[in-house]
Amino acid sequence: KCTTDLRTETAETERANVVGNLVILGGSGDVGSRLVRLLSDHQEWKVWAVSRRSRAVETTLKNVVYSALDVARPGAAKSLPEDAIVVNLPEATPPELVAERLARSETVLDTSATPRYVDALIRAAAGTNGCLVTGVGMAPGLSTLMAADLASNERVETLRIGLELGMGRHYGQAAAEWFFRALGLPYDDPFTGRSVVPGKKPWRFNFTRNEAPRLALDVAFPDEGIRPSGGEVRVHHYLAVDPPFVTRLFAVAQRLGLGRWMSEHSRRLTKLSLRLPQFGQLRTRVTAVAFDREGQEIASKLFEGGDQADLTAAMIMVTLEAMRSGDARQAGIGPMCMNTRPKPN
The missing domain is CATH 3.30.360.10 (Dihydrodipicolinate Reductase; domain 2)
Structure with missing residues (x-):
């Protein structure tokens, strides 16, 4: 199933009594596609696989919606489903989008291995009410x-x-x-x-x-x-x-x-x-x-x-399962909310 309007699918999520919305930015990429396959067996998640370029995707996965969205354009954060956990895979995602989602008390998981980008996320997210967790991967x-x-x-x-x-x-x-x-x-x-x-x-x-x-x-x-x-x-x-x-x-x-x-x-x-x-x-x-x-x-x-991509997808999955089951703090996720720490100089 493909769509270019993620918000219109929210009512369908509620009718299906899905536990939560899960947005994967970079959902059709190397790691994203593997994560989507892992999540296809977890009907408790409504998965939104978001990529910049529109492409036809043949899928029988009932809990997955593929969508095209340029996250770098102004207002992109408002096009994403509300009350969602966001998995950020591409470093093209603006830190301002992450901060906007965190301001809604949401959780953002990031996998970046570039220090400058991670620091920019932490600075942008400082003082928000959500939870930014960096280093979620291999x-x-x-x-x-x-x-x-x-x-x-x-x-x-x-x-x-x-x-x-x-x-x-x-x-x-x-x-x-x-x-x-x-x-x-x-x-x-x-x-x-x-x-x-x-x-x-x-x-x-x-x-x-x-x-x-x-x-x-x-x-x-x-x-x-x-x-x-x-x-x-x-x-x-x-x-x-x-x-x-x-x-x-x-x-x-x-x-x-x-x-x-x-x-x-x-x-x-x-x-x-x-x-x-x-x-x-x-x-x-x-x-x-x-x-x-x-x-x-x-x-x-x-x-x-x-495979590094398989391992990264598996680590994200472990983190999501720990959060959903309420074991996040025991798994070391709670204390890793970076936006609760002072801004880097």
């Missing part, structure tokens, strides 16, 4: 929970978090563009506070116990929700690609000063990458390593799973 998300568990140890002074993406398939356009942008997006070094170009301070990780350490490149990444209250833990983030020689190629490119160029031409490079053959394993691996004041490793956590 990374950030599961990786955040792994690191936060390590950070609860008072001996921990530094955390290094490595994410490895397998190239066993072509990822969606948004994920691929993010990858190239991340290689050229400067970040503040946790030790010096100075702006650092990605790739200047790489690290080697054991992504599994019986494997040689693999190179990973330092990148900008959100770290909200990792540090304990009042904690001074320094957090470093790294990105690697499987097979490892691809990571080494990007490392050479960054040493040649091409990081900013790759970031500025992320869309063009994404189109080119989609023409390349698929190789490597279709898997996602995360490692979080904790170090004490002397720089000695004291603990670590490892995770290995399948």
Whole structure:
């Protein structure tokens, strides 16, 4: 079922006695389409899969409505169903739209891995009555929970978090563009506070116990929700690609000063990458390593799973189920409402 007017379907939702409206911004994308499939078995949700471009969608899913809406246009927030939980997948969503929904005491779940965008959401949402939850996905998300568990140890002074993406398939356009942008997006070094170009301070990780350490490149990444209250833990983030020689190629490119160029031409490079053959394993691996004041490793956590998009959709689903069942606070969701915290400087 397709529509361009989401508000007209609200009465149908009420007649069906559905528990709640769930809006997925980016609902026909790589992660969004997988999340919709997971939700198709949960008739307690009325799912609104929203995408920018109109397209014909053949579906027999009774609880799913596909709709075309440009969320960047003025007044877009008013075109969405009321009393809904909003899952924000694209970074094209204006922070003002998120703030407007939160002002209605709604909940917005965001999956962005770009620190500047996450900070913009938090600033826009500060003081509203709803709940903004960032880092709902695989990374950030599961990786955040792994690191936060390590950070609860008072001996921990530094955390290094490595994410490895397998190239066993072509990822969606948004994920691929993010990858190239991340290689050229400067970040503040946790030790010096100075702006650092990605790739200047790489690290080697054991992504599994019986494997040689693999190179990973330092990148900008959100770290909200990792540090304990009042904690001074320094957090470093790294990105690697499987097979490892691809990571080494990007490392050479960054040493040649091409990081900013790759970031500025992320869309063009994404189109080119989609023409390349698929190789490597279709898997996602995360490692979080904790170090004490002397720089000695004291603990670590490892995770290995399948397709990154599948894992992100599954993590969103777990969050939604925890919220619906009333276990949100026990699951660590309640305390993560970012708009209840002070605005970042």
